[in-house]
Amino acid sequence: MSDVLLIADDAGVRTITLNRPDRLNALTGALMAPLADACADAARDTSVGCVIVTGAGRGFCSGGDLKDGGGDRAVVPPNRDSGGRTEQGFTRLRAFMETARLLHEMPKPTIAMVNGPVAGAGIGIAGACDLRFAGRSATFLTAFDRIGAGGDFGSTWFWTKILGTGAARELFLLGEKLTAAEAFTRGIYTRLFDDEALAEATIAAARRLADGPRMGFRYMKANLNLAEDAVFEAALDHEALNMTLSTQATAAIWRAQRPAGE
Known part of the structure; x- marks a missing residue:
């Protein structure tokens, strides 16, 4: 698939791992394209009964990599077919955001294994999953206010649905970082585990789901x-x-x- 994305199958469980640990798995165009493809493949593969999304190293996903421009760059000169920078950027980002739709809509359970900080587009990916299992070193930060952005990867939609409009507006507008315990108390994380127990507990739940009806x-x-x-x-x-x-x-x-x- 790609050296920035790892795919592993085990007893009906597919684990998709964002693999840019040196950048807390920040998203680039080179990562977002194969990530969307991997989610599409997991959705249609009948051998897969449950999907886990996680990050390599000490983080889940810190959002778009600003050094890459978040992957939002025109790839060809303006033209009548694909428009200019704005139109091309929108089309490209919308294609990348299929990741969130697929995780939310695929006809099988999805779990975000949040093994560290999650921010920006990462909270959209986590919110798209049916369940969110977190380690105690995890944090939660919307972060869009810090770069003057409105939110992407379904983040404003998912968190309004999950938490309610008042709680979601507080998270996005005030932009306060939450600890794993605070996020768990607010219902952001489904379950909270010690870091060393997170992977085993998540895989056990995923296998149970994959083996289920x-x-x-x-x-x-x-x-x-x-x-x-x-x-x-x-x-x-x-x-x-x-x-x-x-x-x-x-x-x-x-x-x-x-x-x-x-």
């Missing part, structure tokens, strides 16, 4: 995502449909795997 999780996640936006009646309609689909799929799989004669 995959069709059930597929439709469960569809229900949970729909609940974020749909009116209640539409949510009930989809719950009824997905309950029927998931139970029928699970029953069919169980019958197919049952030894003959039972």
